[in-house]
Amino acid sequence: MDYIILTEQLTKKYKNFTSVSNVSLHIRKGSIYGFLGPNGAGKSTTMKMLLGLTPPTNGSFTIDGKHFPNDRLAILKEIGSFIESPxxxxxxxxxxxxxxxxxxxxxxxxxxxxxxxxxxxxxxxxxxxxxxxxxxxxxxxxxxxxxxxxPILILDEPTNGLDPSGIHEIRKLIKSLPNLYDCTVLISSHMLSEIELMADDIGILNHGRLLFEGSLDDLRQSALQSGLAADNLEDVFLSMVEKDNTARKQRAKL
Structure with a gap:
């Protein structure tokens, strides 16, 4: 498999708080990768680490065969980014x-x-x-x-605050980009119905941990096997996050 972005056990800690915990991503060249998670899950922090805006506490990552931090400048030359409101x-x-x-x-x-x-x-x-x-x-x-x-785009909430027509326009544009000029897109969004319409692969983050990574079909199969709702991406996402939150609470009681 030709992965253009690989992270290994990527971790970011702020004093006693762990924002990202041992996250290993595998993003295929030429794909649109939907990066999902509730507010505060660690999505933006992960993207900022990939852009060299904040250093990892532990772990490593490789982008297009280049290793951080040695190749930081070479990595940045290959990435176009949209983080938060420009x-x-x-x-x-x-x-x-x-x-x-x-x-x-x-x-x-x-x-x-x-x-x-x-x-x-x-x-x-x-x-x-x-x-x-x-x-x-x-x-x-x-x-x-x-x-x-x-060759790589990192987009954090690019449809934030847009009306339905604007959301449709941006989605159509993003979906066309890999074929238009052979780029890879890592995109985070709370608009799960939009991600479902354009993403090839999905990564789901909760409390800094990667709960799932794979194709949409893999996600549905995984949900069905776990007895979770699998009608659409939003149902799967909410069920998976709720299950993880419940398990966390149970562990905290022990």
Whole structure:
């Protein structure tokens, strides 16, 4: 199996609190990997470790054959990211905001136009960012992640705050990306119905621990074998998390 992102026993501790505990991910090249978990499960922390924004306490990871921390800069050159709500210079246009990122990354000027076209913002490129709607700001954030067409995208809640039409647009775009330019997408979202429509593989995190990793079909089979609801991704997810929470409470009583 050709894995482009591999983590081994990845762990992040903050004093007495463990945010991520021994997480081993296997993300296939060219796939869309849905990274799921309740608030505070450790998804964003895991993504920040992969981006070198916070160092692991223990464990290691490899991205496209490059090892952290020795190859940190080489890793970053291969990743486009969208973490939490993107921030922009309000008094610059969308095109100018992307050009700032382009210069930092040392990319050709044409990459800005390519990114605007990919997210459907070409006609709004000269509008000031402060006059963008929330949906347009999310798309501009995605355009920033897509600059230079990186082989790996790490997207944290890219549909946050969007209306149904905006969510549909972003989902359609993300789903098209692996075929469009052979990239791999790691995406977290609370919109489980959306993840179900676009993800090839799923990782479920709860209290920093990986409860499941595999395809959607594997997830349904696993749920059925465990006697859990398996009608849709949301049912499976909620059942799995509730079962884990119940087991935790029982262990805490012992």
């Amino acid at each position: 921030s922009f210079y309000a008094n610059l246009t969308g095109r100018e905001n992307l050009d700032v990122i382009r210069r930092i990354l040392g990319l050709p000027k044409q990459s800005v136009e390519d990114a605007l076209e990919l997210v459907g913002l070409t006609e709004f490129g000269d509008r000031l960012a402060k006059k963008y709607s929330l949906g347009m700001k999310q798309r501009l954030g995605l355009a920033g992640a897509l600059l230079g067409r990186p």
